Amino acid sequence: MSAPQNMTLIVDGEEKQVNTGTTGAELFFERRDVVVMRVDGVLKDLDQPLPEDAKIESVTIDSPDGLNVLRHSTAHVMAQAVQQLRPDAKLGIGPYITDGFYFDFDVEEPFTPDDLKTLEKMMLKIVNQNQKFARRVVTEDEARAAMADEPYKLILLDKSAEADEAGEGVNVEVGAGEITIYDNVDRKSGDTIWCDLCRGPHLPNTKLISNAFALTRSAAAYWLGNEKNKQLQRIYGTAWPTKEALKAYQERLAEAERRDHRKLGSELDLFSFPDELGSGLPVFHPKGGIVRKAMEDYSRQRHTEAGYDFVYTPHITKGHLYEVSGHLDWYRDGMFPPIHVDETRDAETNEVVKPGQDYYLKPMNCPMHNLIFRSRGRSYRELPLRMFEFGSVYRYEKSGVVHGLTRVRGMTQDDAHIYCTREQMKDELTSTLNFVLALLKDYGLDDFYLELSTKDPEKYVGADEAWDEATRTLAEVAEASGLELVPDPGGAAFYGPKISVQARDAIGRTWQMSTIQLDFNLPERFELEYQAADGSRQRPVMIHRALFGSVERFMGVLIEHYAGAFPAWLAPVQVVGIPVAEAFNDYMGEVIAKLKAAGIRAEADFGSDRFPKKIRTASKDKIPFVLIAGGEDAEAGAVSFRFRDGSQDNGVPVDDAVARIVEAVRNRDHQL
RNA sequence: GCCUCCUUAGCUCAGUCGGUAGAGCGUUUCACUCGUAAUGAAAAGGUCGCCAGUUCGAUUCUGGCAGGGGGCUCCA
Known part of the structure; x- marks a missing residue:
């Protein structure tokens, strides 16, 4: 040396x-x-x-990279514990994910909640043993020898050349370049206790994991994320640098649970999913109906102002329409099966005399709007032509994906199709994007980024040249908005690229909201034409756009965003009047009458509950304005406000109080 | 669709080692009339998700179906 x-x-x-x-x-x-x-x-x-x-550069455990390494190392500790508990368990992959990690195992029996508890204890033991994570560079043959009992790892070695495309998490294990194994080495004996094929890096030792981890759930997952592969058992966990950080994370989950729109939907009596109707088919109760109507009314008003025409189309159609549009080719599995009608059979021979027709519930509105466009000759002077409809569509979503209001089988889209010339396309896209963002802000969402979904080479129709132009135009418009733009390669629908608006809610979760899609294809299929200024026949460009996505889903998102405490303009009940004692019922009644006359959804609570109970009830109902009247108020011709946060404003003259509430509703004030 | 767990009163949940069930909240009634998150009492309310099977007897055990939760895959 x-x-x-x-x-x-x-x-x-x-x-x-x-x-x-x-x-x-x-x-x-x-x-x-x-x-x-x-x-x-x-x-x-x-x-x-x-x-x-x-x-x-130093990387600390609480930095984004450090957290990923912590979680990946915790995944290794978990896998070690699993193989102690279940010697038959074969290792799948075990990457870090947002806030945690998972590891897949091929096991005889699925894991039980008790197994998870046991595993947590075993993991803590491993952590306290302070095992060393030791990196070892090996040849492919050495790796195969070391992993001889791990069939999935051997598959990964086969795939190592293409690891980066092989599927989620695979490149955590192996990648182009050298092959490495991480050994967990016992401090005292120096023996290797456990090892895994892995690119790393890892923490220096298990002690750094501390006790701020938890195993959260187990579930099945397809090997390499492919539905055709075997399902492995996946255990999810979370890990943090400190116990406090773990607690804060768990509190965040609890907060999300409190905001769950399915729970609030039944607590606030907004909607339900009767078993009798079937999966994913909601009914809106009177209170949910008010919220929905308020959402729709404001949307209609804004669309009217923005130059949209309102159209109406039926819920079912003969199948031919979706043959022309191509939907039956691409999305037949996602449609309800046809209703076969009008078939006539011979009474004696039972032979078909007249063939009959297949009718489908509509999964999309666009083909019907195209028929309206095509119903007569169109002039360039009519363009852009904007057709809007609250269109009810039905999709046969797979049983496992139906979820509350956010994934349903029957829904109402706030759907519009804009027909314009290629020259108008860019301006129209720009104004549409601005319109969409402004309207979302009015509903209380104001933290956005954009996603640009481009062609899926496996699933598209139309000329490449048209796709390129459409994609370029959307990108320009998106960039001009000044918002962050995230590429989504291959995410487009078969007929054209799209921009989607992703909104962050009050607790930082992102939801895909509005989409704006360009379409060069359907106008072709439906042979849409307009007469240009020079007398020639030209094909229009079509823009599909939806703001809410579906009214149902958007309501679900708003419920979670507001935690059920809607701003006054959306709240089912805007004001509840509570007299301090029965003696003030009449006085309170007059105040409520004034509010109702001013168009406010106001109710008085004249029930037999005691005063504090009535406050509690109004509070649980998340009423924006609670008005209280007692002796002091009545003498002064006043009323007292109690707001949702518990703050108050006492002795407000009745007319001022009414004006204030009317104002808050008219301004769609988000705070109230 | 796949894996897994679940389904008892309007809601949240106990319970029955197989002999048809209970609490809290809510609802109704009565009493109380009260100044900022639960007044007291009483009553009503359940073919224990549905359909089969085993059994003298099934809410309980078995199977199928439906609905739901958590994931995977999918999302025009």
């Missing part, structure tokens, strides 16, 4: 002189919070020696 030589490194932006062969662990010896490092931009284990002139 040669004598140590000095070399220069840039460590977190500062130049440093160290001996050659220095490892990250030595470099960050005094920084206990540093768990891995970036060497010239690449994440590496701390025990790796540092190359000369390298740029080194």
